[in-house]
Amino acid sequence: MPRVRHKTFDCSAGCPVEGVLNLIDGKWKGVILYHLMSGTLRFNEIRRKLINVTQRMLTNQLRELEADGLIIRKVYAEVPPKVEYSLSERGRSLEPVINALKAWGDANLALDKIDVEAA
Amino acid sequence: MPRVRHKTFDCSAGCPVEGVLNLIDGKWKGVILYHLMSGTLRFNEIRRKLINVTQRMLTNQLRELEADGLIIRKVYAEVPPKVEYSLSERGRSLEPVINALKAWGDANLALDKIDVEAA
DNA sequence: CATAACGGTATCCTTTTTGACACTATATGC
């Protein structure tokens, strides 16, 4: 869970920044949102994209994103189970934010090591 | 400390996103960066802007930001001590990112409560 | 002499987050 959730925000001017970080923070949330921007995905599809994520963690992250109204969870009454995840309107509106993050990352993060001296 | 720091980034395509999040995540980093965008600040000036931050936490966050090359710490050999913090080039380049975060937050976060239903 | 300002450290403790691992139900294919 993010550090401050659904509590009054009493911090100073930079606060909206923290507010968003609280939503997209969490070890996998950023990547999940990023992948969902390309379209609807099922649970195990996401799981395969996020190697190393455990089922429990993935479930948690998805539940939190859902609770924050960023994604939509659609359960099909089938067997074997089928659950689809997609971005909500609110989630889709985050696109520029994620893109800004990705652009900066691409431009400023060496992929094997962050070399601060050379920056 | 961010969850993954200065390690190889072996995650999939959304990874730069996580990379940046790892840098600006931390309870106070976003706000610190935000405030430093308006100009150089001394330790206690930052502290006064971040009510409720403890000295230890502030020191930690500043040290991490410094280690990531986002801010510059300048110590003056005076008494009483004087230490100035300012954004590095790399830090300043984060401005569009922080602005994107802030814009979304301003537009999408109710200040007293996140109302998911109404979103 | 005592106090305050400055920019921290050191130590301890609690909370939060993440990870490992086992377990579930049902239907299908072999």
Next chain:
DNA sequence: GCATATAGTGTCAAAAAGGATACCGTTATG
């Protein structure tokens, strides 16, 4: 009859993050 796929849940433990509190040296000020 057994394994496989799906989308989870439950429990426990470890690690990371954050918080409380006390302390440091120096100088100026009262």
